[in-house]
Amino acid sequence: MQIKEKTRIGYYPGCAITMGSSSEEYGTSVLRVAEAIGPELEEIHDWNCCGASSAHATNHKLSTALSIRNISLAEQSGFKEILAPCPMCSQRLIISQKDVADDEELKKDVEDAIEMPCNGDVKILNYLELIKNYCMDEIAEKRKKTPKDLKIASYYGCLLLRPPKVLQFDDPENPTSMEEIVEATGAISVDWELKTNCCGGGFTLSRTDIVLKLTNDILECAVDAGADAIAVACPMCHANLDMRQKKIEKEYNRKFNIPIVYISELIGLALDLGPISLGLNKHFIDTESVVNAFA
């Protein structure tokens, strides 16, 4: 095997997936997988929240400044690429980067607010992009387990794909990146229709009713397509599909009980990194069926 020098990539976890947060298992599994096969992830020093929907929904300049501060910090540490596993974060960072590139005045204001310059030459990667760019060969080489007949519905949601002209990642209507990764872990991809639908995202607390309806459609579609589990790469999708699942079942009177797993967890299972260390015990919906498939 070739010994490659590990590429150094800035790591921007974002609030949702750090330890002690709602989706810490995503962060944990991303880091575990990176240790095993990925490039070297180095946390951006003293990063701050990207502002998420709340910022861009109410104050464009604030939203841009909060995101750009992180990019500038990364630039100062000499990173050429940043991984932001949370698609809310990666989307905000990419959009902000483009907005300042397109608008000199905004750039000036933002640089003034964050008290730092911003060159804009750092590339921001979402998690699927990172895996596709750096880890596909490694997964093939180092895969230890092959799941038995595990059918996975890959769920992208909104933020990985849209707006496509800015993010420029995969086909916005029929993406296939996640399926390729799922298949690399040895699982079977099921073709289903709602993989790019919206789960209601940030409305989980403020308009739970909307979230319940949208997630019900998604769960129903995946289950009807024969999926044993749904793979995601977004903490919000996960929160809505996993934590809210019991409530959905009650509200719409249908039993799903379908595990929602992070794509990083799936990779981790294929590499035999151990379910607990990947955080699979932290899910609301029991993930045992998935873990067992890799036995």
Added chain:
Amino acid sequence: MKIKITTKELKSDFAKEVKDRSGIDVKKCYQCGKCTAGCPVAYEMDYMPNQIIRFVQLGLKREALTSRTIWLCASCITCTTRCPKEVKIAELMDVLREMSLEEGLANPLEKNITTFHQAFLNSVKKHGRISELWMLNEYKMKRPKTALQDLIIGPQMLSKGKLSFLPHDIKGKDAVKRIFEKCK
């Protein structure tokens, strides 16, 4: 409703204001309704997304800024993605929300949503990052009616170690605070 167009309305040139702020040119929209057709939240909205654009086209500022629709938009960007005329509709909603807050016109029926955004940003302002528990706390205090709906989830999250009691302050939290000040 009746749309009354007066010189005052025409002079205000809402569409131009929107364009100057965001670069979004609503004149391009020819009202095909594809945004509405694909909107996952449209069923809850008081006006369809295309109608909001129509308000902007016609200079009906108040109608647009007091709508519930702008708050119900989930920013899933399906509309922008599929718009045949490349109008950035989701981004337009952002601008309208901003203007709505500035003018104090945010629809009280969607107070949950505006309060959530406020609680979220307050947490960022204070700590530099989100402290989910404290953010939740602030939100629930302000919107007590919503407190019950997450009664089951909260404790379960705590038990799985998913809600930390300690807010995590970043070193540069003062810098973040200054960002908030400068971006008012």
Added chain:
Amino acid sequence: MAEETKFEPKIVAFLCNWCTYAGADLAGTGRNQYQANVRVIKLPCTGGIDPLFLIKAFERGADGILVSGCHPGDCHYNSGNYHARRRWNVFRPLLEFCGINPERIQFSWISAAEGGKWVETINGVVDTVRALGPFEGYQKINTIGPDASSESSQT
């Protein structure tokens, strides 16, 4: 010299045959009056106007020049006006750089249907150039030394 009569600028207009010349004719048919300071030189197309023509007109003593042709997309020769536009895009800043007021050379698209626009444009050019005064700079060098034009048949 005291209260002499109002300065009447001389304007040379280079027009394309198909649009602006016909537009100027239409202004006539409609009896739309305008100032008489313009002398029209008709060419098939604005694409056929060499910047040398403009230089020559200034040399001869023009105070202002108008170049006018078909609107983009309407050129009788498909692309003549587009090529012309490219030329003016570089020639105009060059003259400006040399200290010639760009208002002395104006460009317009006037279609065969725009008699009104022709009238407005001519009046606009005449008024603007009248306000600028005679193109003394050029006329001054014109009078130094012998007249170079061997072709001249004027007095």
Added chain:
Amino acid sequence: MGKKIGVFVCHCGTNISATVDVEKVAEETKKNNPGVSYTTTYKYMCSDPGQKLLRDKIKEEGLTGVVIAACSPKMHEHTFRNAAIKSGLNPYHVEISNIREQCSWVHPDKPVGTEKSTDLVRMMTEKVRKDKSLKPIKVHVTKRALIIGGGIAGIQAALDIADGGHEVIMVEREASIGGHMAQLSETFPTLDCSQCIMTPKMVEAAQHDNITMHTWSEIESITGYLGNFDVKIRKKARSVDLDLCTGCSSCWQVCPCKKIKSEFDMGLANRTAIYIPFPQAIPSKPVIDRENCILFKDARKKNIKPNDSKVCRKCIDACPIAPVKAIDYNQEDEIIDVKVGAIIVATGFRELEDGLYGEYGGGKYEDVITGMQFERLASASGPTDGKIKRPSDGKEPEIVVFIQCVGSRDPSKGCSYCSKTCCMYTAKHTMLYKHKVHHGHAFVFYIDIRCAGKGYEEFSQRAIEEEGATYLRGRVSRVYKKGDKLIVLGADTLTGSVVEIEADMVVLASAMKAQDDAEQFAQKLSIQYDKDKFFSEMHPKLKPVESSSAGIFLAGTCQGPKDIPETVAQAGAAASKVLALLSSDELEREPVVARVDRQLPPVFSTCIGCFYCQKVCPYSAIESEDIKARDGSVIKTVARVNEGLCQGCGLCAATCRSKSIELDGFNDEQIYAEINAVEFN
């Protein structure tokens, strides 16, 4: 040496003389312009006596140049030039000074008008001084027309020209003529069967004595100009000898490759490898699809001549023609040279490709079909014998959703224009569907209904009022599969609501696009095309069938989306233009053309051969010419103007830095004289 110039100032009744002192103009002109030997004024110069005055004075005074100060040259330049010819003066020594439209009518102050008129007359006398005799350009005409494309446009134009008594060469790249119209089921707004009106025309064209047809052929190159085009046609190897073959069908009946998607049936049915595209094809003789035929595959693999392959050979064995079989595996492409005088381009359109609309499945769902596919489903000679059946399972669809503007009016997919025909054909589709599936429901999503044509509005209203189609105003955002249904997410902006329909089949009113190779083809012909790659007409209003190159005309959808009546009308118009052109042996053209400087050796030409002129010429009228020494070595390469192609815009002349190109009628000396003659003091 000097010219004797006569100046005639017209009163135009009082149109001029009311505000211009014409006598004074004449007097001043005579006084101040040496060389002006005669001046006069006259009440109406354009009247018969006025013209006679001109003719007489040219003779009497021996005038070699004339200025008429009168109305705009657009009015009577032609009149006066013709009068000059009658007195033996070359007409290009006559110039018009426009003192009516551009002076007397717009300047009410008489002294001002008089002064300006005097100026204008002087400018023209100076120009006349430099005028040269020009001869009209004569171009020989080859009395034969080329028609490119064998669809309804091409066929109509070919028949019209052939009936007019001229030879027509028709080139069609498919194996049969007929084009899209042959694929259609019924036609709007009368619902008559397309085949029934198309097939007789196809037969007529094939049997016409004046029409030579080359199917399975393409244009290799076209050179030359108006009246004299040299055309190379590539007759692609058909593998079947058209003279020997009788179209008996023995070969395609035995062909074992039966699973090839039929292009004619839009992929809804299969064909064999040796095939005729459809039963009524003309010529009704097969072609071998060399990509898919197993014999050819074998030959390619083994790198041997096809006829040496031993694989299959069933078709040749079945061919009853003897002693020489009609099938020739080794047949090669053949290049045919023809000379023609005029060309009609009728290359048609293509339907929008699948896959562009990911949100409608991007071609993934069998039951989401295009408009052309629906035509085949509805056609009595189609794969389902005219029964409306879903492609996936053959079930009769109970709810069909028609989506309009798929690819039309959609700049985000690179297509901003309206395809013009879809509103009508969708209305037609709903009717055909309702006629065949009485209990079915048709829903149409539209943005605007555009049915401007005779009987069109009534037709589309009939679809709604009588046939019960439900029209919903809004675009569809998403189509996806749920079970065996298709979920259509649309909007109805009139009620302000989202509409979700569980449909059995979806029909996309796909846009009409320019042919894929339109751009290269246009370059081959030196004709212009628009941003959507449709060929551009010379003038959008007044020259709608002329291309930007003289002698090349446009018919049908290659110029832009249009329906059958409009296509036929345009084809007829193009044909009549060609007939007019072919009616004379020689063409005369205004001699306003550019000319590249030529000099005696050793200079030959001041042209340095930078060829900027060639790059800016809108008509590809600039050629390069090698000036050669006696030993054949090239001394220099310079530009040359092809008079047949030049339209006289002067772009080249203005582009030339050394002023080595000049435009006759507007040459350097003439313009210089005009500029110089402006009175600046």
Added chain:
Amino acid sequence: MIEALRKKAEELLRSNTVDVIYGYGEGSTPERTRPVFITKPEDVNKLIWNKYCVYNLTTYLKRQESRKLGKPAIVVKGCDAKTIVVLIKESQIKREDVYILGVTCNGVGEPLATKCKACDVNTPRIYDDLIGEKIENKEIPFDERYAELDEYEKLSEKEKWDFWQKQFAKCIKCYACSSICPLCFCDRCIVDKNQPQWIDPSAHPRGNLSWNVTRAYHLAGRCINCEECQRVCPADIPLNLLNKKLAKETEKNFNYRSGYNIDDELAMATYKEDDNQDFIK
């Protein structure tokens, strides 16, 4: 570097790849160089390369005297190499008829020539052989490349007029500017056309403006900024300012830089439908 150059030159001559090398040779003083035309392999030691090699040798591509020597290999700096691109685009020479000996260059002249101050072609963008260590070409922002113009563009209309009138008044119509210019290759220059005489060829001040404006305009979208015109002007007229102004406008309006890309269409022989027309009413 000189050794590499000489070796390559010798090789090219010996193999009959070319008939002549246009290069730089020693001048009368160490600070001077002069063009040399090497036709014999044994003469290659006459070739030199140093920071005094300011000229643009491509001007010899248009001259009959040098053309007679046969197929050339020509020593070019990055800036000079751009000329060849234009000459090829304008059909004055075929690519295969010239062998390009590109030299990498960190700037010439003592003090450094103005043209070198914002150089982004230290390594030529076109060559057959590269002599010298490859230098990464910088990307220089638009404003910086045309900074030289700033002080003149700032002048008032009257100041501009006066400045240029003073400059043009010095012109003696010696035409050194056009004869040195590698892109002024017309057999008959426009001033030599006398029917009609568009431009007064005598040293009349009026003709001077017309001549200088026309000369500059004829280089619009073509000049590659070698500054040879300015260097040879006996009256020290800052001719290159005019050329540079036009280069700036061409780039600003048409996004075109002469000599940079052989695949670009010549700026003044093409157009875009959305070209600027702000100034057209």
